[in-house]
Amino acid sequence: MEIKDIIKEENLVYSKTKLLTDTTLTYCPGCGHGVAHRLLMEVIEEMNIREDTIGISPVGCSVFAYDFMDIDMAQAAHGRAPAVATGIKRCWPDKFVFTYQGDGDLAAIGTAETIHACNRGENFTIIFINNGIYGMTGGQMAPTTLPGMKSSTTPFGRDVSLMGNPIKITELVAQLPGTYFVSRQAVHKPANVRKAKKAIRTAFEVQQQKKGLSFVEIVSNCNSNWKMTPIQSNQWMEENMFPYYPIGDIKIEGKLIKTN
Amino acid sequence: MAKVKGAIIIDKEKCKGCELCVVACPTNVIGMAPDVNGKGYHFAYAINPESCTGCENCAIVCPDGVISVYRVKVTVE
Ligand SMILES: Cc1ncc(C[n+]2csc(CCOP(=O)(O)OP(=O)(O)O)c2C)c(N)n1
Ligand code: SF4
Ligand code: SF4
Ligand code: SF4
Numbered sequence: 530m531e532i533k534d535i536i537k538e539e540n541l542v543y544s545k546t547k548l549l550t551d552t553t554l555t556y557c558p559g560c561g562h563g564v565a566h567r568l569l570m571e572v573i574e575e576m577n578i579r580e581d582t583i584g585i586s587p588v589g590c591s592v593f594a595y596d597f598m599d600i601d602m603a604q605a606a607h608g609r610a611p612a613v614a615t616g617i618k619r620c621w622p623d624k625f626v627f628t629y630q631g632d633g634d635l636a637a638i639g640t641a642e643t644i645h646a647c648n649r650g651e652n653f654t655i656i657f658i659n660n661g662i663y664g665m666t667g668g669q670m671a672p673t674t675l676p677g678m679k680s681s682t683t684p685f686g687r688d689v690s691l692m693g694n695p696i697k698i699t700e701l702v703a704q705l706p707g708t709y710f711v712s713r714q715a716v717h718k719p720a721n722v723r724k725a726k727k728a729i730r731t732a733f734e735v736q737q738q739k740k741g742l743s744f745v746e747i748v749s750n751c752n753s754n755w756k757m758t759p760i761q762s763n764q765w766m767e768e769n770m771f772p773y774y775p776i777g778d779i780k781i782e783g784k785l786i787k788t789n
Numbered sequence: 790m791a792k793v794k795g796a797i798i799i800d801k802e803k804c805k806g807c808e809l810c811v812v813a814c815p816t817n818v819i820g821m822a823p824d825v826n827g828k829g830y831h832f833a834y835a836i837n838p839e840s841c842t843g844c845e846n847c848a849i850v851c852p853d854g855v856i857s858v859y860r861v862k863v864t865v866e
Binding site (some may be wrong): 554760 | 794795796798803805806807808809812813830838839843845846848849850851852853854855856857858859860861863
């Protein structure tokens, strides 16, 4: 069979979801934000909840998420997405609400909003992109930067005696009674992409059940600020980020299943 | 015997040349073009289209969502 006979509408098995606009993503080549956006929109499309979903974009590289996701969106001040989501969800308890936040946004300036929304058990979903660095502003150290990891503000590597240890905020929020589902995933390889999508789907289903907050971390690359090619950065992520931020579910149906 | 055959279309102008699809393909279908697109990136293309099984791996790892995948079942004697 010729290639031209295969490329026909009826044989199409995968193409970009219509819930992503045709606007070119502002992300660097190979950045995980793009895959994370797409999975989120695929889940919303498959659950058929586009008209009932409201997203909150953060400050960071993904500040323009509202230009890329073709759904209702609001944009919050740096770190405040969980507070904005709380307001929206409490006004419209039957809508699906999610925040999309980087590690600088969620685990530094927004720590208070993150912890308290999780503790209150607000019925929305937090999608947390952890690339271990402040991407947008030029690669400064984040609370999640690994020990010894170089950044523009730690040119000799993060010295934990001076700067503290990286915060495992996902394990931290999993300890709170308000969180019902907590998972850590990645999107750099096909198998990871499939698992991450399942976790996002579960997170949205928890909203349907009104059981509490659902939280999905995606360990991702920031190849530009890590100063690597996309392929190298994904390899580095596997070798260095995964041992510190292990992939897998942490809390299911309100029960901790992993306590690392 | 039934066999699956696939084919991909890459939107060359939207590709950012990250090469993640190249390493994601189990059958080495994809390569990078020596020339560049309007954005100045070496774009991905099917260098070995006959080997495509339509597994979707390349498309799901593409951060820019520029790959479409087609798949058919064919009977071979
Ligand atoms: C109140 C406030 N403080 C600081 C900034 C500057 N700022 C913009 S993005 C950013 C960090 C973003 O890092 P992260 O959340 O990890 O997202 P990434 O860009 O890596 O995806 C900072 C500090 C700001 N915009 N507003
Ligand atoms: S700076 Fe980093 S996080 Fe931001 S788009 Fe580029 S690779 Fe992605
Ligand atoms: S669909 Fe699968 S086999 Fe075909 S090019 Fe993509 S990764 Fe390779
Ligand atoms: S993964 Fe997408 S953007 Fe990257 S080289 Fe392949 S087609 Fe281009």
